[in-house]
Amino acid sequence: xxxxxxxxxxxxxxxxxxxxxxHFELESSLRSALALQxxxxxxxxxxxxxTRKLHSLEVLLRWRRPATGLVMPDQFIPIIEDNGLIVPIxxxxxxxxxEQSMEWRRQGLRPVxxxxxxxxxxxxxxxxxxxxRRILDETGIEPSLLEFEITETAxxxxxxxxxxxxxxxxxxxxxxxxxxxGTGYSSLAYLKRFPVKKIKIDRAFVKDLEHSAEDRAIVSxxxxxxxxxxxxxxxxxxxxxxxxxxxxxxxxxxxxxxxxSKPVPAETAVHLLEQVPVT
Ligand code: C2E
Ligand code: CA
Ligand code: CA
Ligand code: CA
Numbered sequence: 015x016x017x018x019x020x021x022x023x024x025x026x027x028x029x030x031x032x033x034x035x036x037h038f039e040l041e042s043s044l045r046s047a048l049a050l051q052x053x054x055x056x057x058x059x060x061x062x063x064x065t066r067k068l069h070s071l072e073v074l075l076r077w078r079r080p081a082t083g084l085v086m087p088d089q090f091i092p093i094i095e096d097n098g099l100i101v102p103i104x105x106x107x108x109x110x111x112x113e114q115s116m117e118w119r120r121q122g123l124r125p126v127x128x129x130x131x132x133x134x135x136x137x138x139x140x141x142x143x144x145x146x147r148r149i150l151d152e153t154g155i156e157p158s159l160l161e162f163e164i165t166e167t168a169x170x171x172x173x174x175x176x177x178x179x180x181x182x183x184x185x186x187x188x189x190x191x192x193x194x195x196g197t198g199y200s201s202l203a204y205l206k207r208f209p210v211k212k213i214k215i216d217r218a219f220v221k222d223l224e225h226s227a228e229d230r231a232i233v234s235x236x237x238x239x240x241x242x243x244x245x246x247x248x249x250x251x252x253x254x255x256x257x258x259x260x261x262x263x264x265x266x267x268x269x270x271x272x273x274x275s276k277p278v279p280a281e282t283a284v285h286l287l288e289q290v291p292v293t
Pocket of ligand 1: 073074075086087088104107131133252270
């Protein structure tokens with residue numbers, strides 16, 4: 015009996031050791047990933063629901079890890095958010111997105127806004143605003159072609175500083191949206207104080223829209239309130255024509271989801287841009 019328990023403890027211990035070792039390995043690979051140019055950007059269309067045409071692209075980070083393949087952000091963003099690597103990596107994302115936009119422009123494609131995610135840690139980092147300024151200067155991108163998505167949780171965490179940072183970003187001409195709306199603890203009235211132009215309704219409220227009267231009520235309330243605060247609304251996770259129909263009927267302006275496209279690499283995103291008429 016005692017022996018068996020000892021063996022179980024031992025197994026438990028080695029399991030934990032293996033997990034810790036795997037985590038350590040992941041973390042040290044992440045430390046060199048930026049220098050080894052293993053990160054890449056993918057792009058997912060955001061559609062104007064009125065015209066069903068491309069409005070903008072969300073920029074989503076991918077890690078091409080040798081021997082593993084393409085690693086999705088939920089596998090590594092929490093780790094780099096935790097150890098601070100998100101600051102240099104996040105800065106690289108902004109720069110790379112701006113460079114990509116300029117490349118498309120040089121190819122004669124009509125540039126659409128690119129929406130870049132900012133993590134809470136990045137958002138509170140002192141160097142953020144100066145580094146954005148530097149990137150705008152060095153790439154020459156039109157600031158109106160850049161948007162930042164920030165979660166409401168990140169906004170609520172940093173008190174007075176938040177408004178100051180948002181005002182500075184807004185003053186540069188970059189638009190701000192609230193990401194994953196409804197999953198945090200903010201209220202729309204509170205958001206009115208921030209220079210935010212857009213909110214993104216989290217997929218959690220969209221996925222059961224066809225079957226849940228409750229979710230329909232929540233979405234229609236968010237749309238109605240955003241209307242009165244003159245905010246635009248993007249619905250995330252639009253996967254079916256049913257979602258599209260219900261969201262459009264409720265007055266939602268923009269949609270993003272697998273119904274149109276999964277996030278795709280730059281070479282594929284070009285074809286989405288080619289469909290946008292040059293104005
Ligand atoms: P997010 O900002 O909410 O991004 C939307 C996520 O939903 C993306 O996952 C996208 O692929 C997925 N998605 C879009 N449409 C659909 C759909 O119709 N159905 C389903 N099931 N999923 C859909 P992804 O690319 O895996 O990114 C996950 C999260 O990682 C993002 O959530 C964002 O929080 C974070 N992330 C990604 N790139 C970056 C980045 O460059 N910086 C930071 N700080 N976070 C990032
Ligand atoms: Ca986002
Ligand atoms: Ca989101
Ligand atoms: Ca989300």
